[in-house]
Amino acid sequence: MWNSLVVIALTLLSLFVARQAMVYTLEYETKDLLEGEIVELELATKQFHPDMRLVEEEFSRKILSHSRNEWFAGLFDDTGKLIWKSELFPDSFESDQATLNPSDQPHAANEKFAFRQADNAIACWHSFQLDSGDVFTIVLGEPTDFIGRDLWSLTKVLLWIGLAVVVIAPVGGYLLARSSLLPVQEIVETTRKLEPSRLEARLPIRGSGDELDQISGEINSFLDLNARYLNSQREFIANAAHELRSPLTAIQTSAEVCLAKPRTADDYREQLETVSEQCQFLRHLVNQLLELAESDARLKVNKVDFDFSDLVQKSVSIFEGVAEEKGIQLSINVPVAISCSGDPQKLIQVLNNLLDNAIKFSPPEGTVSVNLSSRDHEIDFRISNEGPGVDSLLLERIFDRFYQTDPARTHEQTGNGLGLSISKAIIELHEGRIRAESSGNLLEVSFQLPKSKI
Template identity: 35%
Template structure:
């Protein structure tokens, strides 16, 4: 008993699950549409046949009525001969129940053919002229003569509808049979068609189920039909490509960060272990502490850069966007690096147009600082650094260019310089080891992209490098709280920026 109940429960659960599938719903929708369409078509066909049959009967009655009226209008009228002719005609169409009757002025029957139905002959109500009337299974018309002849004032002519009803009954049986066949085949065909339609979705589900964070090479099948399912597959595959790139970049970042953190930590541990191997003087311990502080500074700088890079790739930084004077922010960075440039024998020039953008002043200052630091670092003594800021002709964007005449960057490295932890192969300073964390330019690219801007490099070995940044201009007139843009407003912005730093 329990086994039967378990089997019934399992079957019920299976049917319930199947009824919730898209394939089942498509089958039901298809069956409903097909059945309704077929029902409407068959019903329309049945009504069309009924109309055609009735119309044919009415036409025959009208023709017979015209012929009888012509016979009555002949002069003289041979009534016995006409009665005989009409009786013979009624006998010849007995299977159709054809009949005719002549009425006088008072509506009483003057003469009628044999087997004329009483319900039609004695119909009490007034009839419309030559308009068909139906009583039970009899359809008849009446025509009133303009000039009564031989006591005959009206002609009533009709026929039985039994044969037509039999024909319609046969049509009804055929319609019901066809409806039953459609009702039987519609779900079966609908289930098959739904299976064909949802098969790509099943493949997508199975392919998606095989996806793993560590194995993102799986892609959804593409049939090449160009339909919505192919568009869905292409869209999801594009998303998977972006996810794979994102996961790969995160994995590379984690691996590179671990490597960069391990090196100074290993150096710190090694220095401490060497120092602890034997007693040291106070000066030795002080020297060790100084080295530890330097390594700690390197670690702190690396961690800060990683945090900044993570922040620029999130949505949190958009909360801090506000109108800033970009020329004042760049001017402050230029003044900060002017002393360093002079110490290295470099000429630092700046030509800045007043420009406002909407952004994070700290992040944009970090970008300018990174680019100026690289320019100072990779430009030999006696060189120069030019910083220009100018608005576009249509006043929609502003371009910041920082150019040096240093060692330059090979063309094949132009796209790589913005990758995380990329530090080149020492091309820019021949004979010297590559320094830095390799995060500076990747931070610049992330910050600029988060401000809806673009950054690119133009360089060649021995010809220096120019970094160009394009940002959308901000119209202060759209900010009610800022009023008119002028020297006083820019000056206030500079004071606020100075207080913030």
């Protein structure tokens, strides 16, 4: 409603401005035309003087050519006496010689055009001096009735336009608003259809490229991201439930065995050891799930500047016994004093995960290589091991949660598939990058982190 009123007000204002502009234009064109015709009469006077009969004939011819507009003219001498006038010359202009005739102002001769309006007429006069020294003043004018007629015609047109705007603007505004709001209504209806069980609904893109299309595109991008997130969460919950089911089943089975009938102390000990092992696995799994939840929440890490070389050596020392027991050789290339900015407790978890996987999947008498280097503004850590290798098609999923390259293996052999996911999340929290590459029977995992600024 208010929009329509604003449109009507602006339209009426525009019509008023157009009318005033028309008035100004008509007056300006009239004055310009009178000045041009007076110049021609001045030239004729200079040409035919002193034969005033020829001068009067030229004046009469000029007035006759504009008889349709009822032009009038008069010629005054330097004393202010009216020498000649046309039939329609107004008496008020003739009697007001002092005002109309500036010949008593010699400096104005040959320089000035003056205008007067009286008795519904507009007149222009111009004084000029001949070579003989005589000064004449020409008065040329026309009635202003034609301006009034043209203005009245224009006013009627403008009134009809204004009336049409008053009638059409509200209706047109309503129709325009309705058509403009149709895409918004589609957005509302689509969003109402969105449910966790129906994530495929998307807003229509009309292809116009306007703001509504841009909004729809942004909302669709958000819906795509939300759908991927919800699907990921569903998969995560399903995998977590599956991982929890196995140890819980083992615990329940051990408890049922103990309760089925009286047993020896050794039997009870064996079952309790199974329960303890499964509880440890559950605690480890729950801790890893909490780590993933923390990374999903994008919690800030407590960054400090520290010697990353020492952290790598510390992690290697933890697994030296395991590697020696399995007959695996550790090849360590770690320069001293390479500083890093990050959370040492979280980063050593990454190093432990990578070393544990490398040793776990290496064959007996195999080699695990650990390399650390510094370049530009980042540090580069690489760990590789001999083993079954990973198909290039599977490398893209190696950091997915609960993903295992060989599902047939047991938890003792492969773990639960969360270690690399947690490592990737921690590295990304440190604004770093991590990737895996496989060539033949060699698998290499590398990550890069920003160097310390000190």
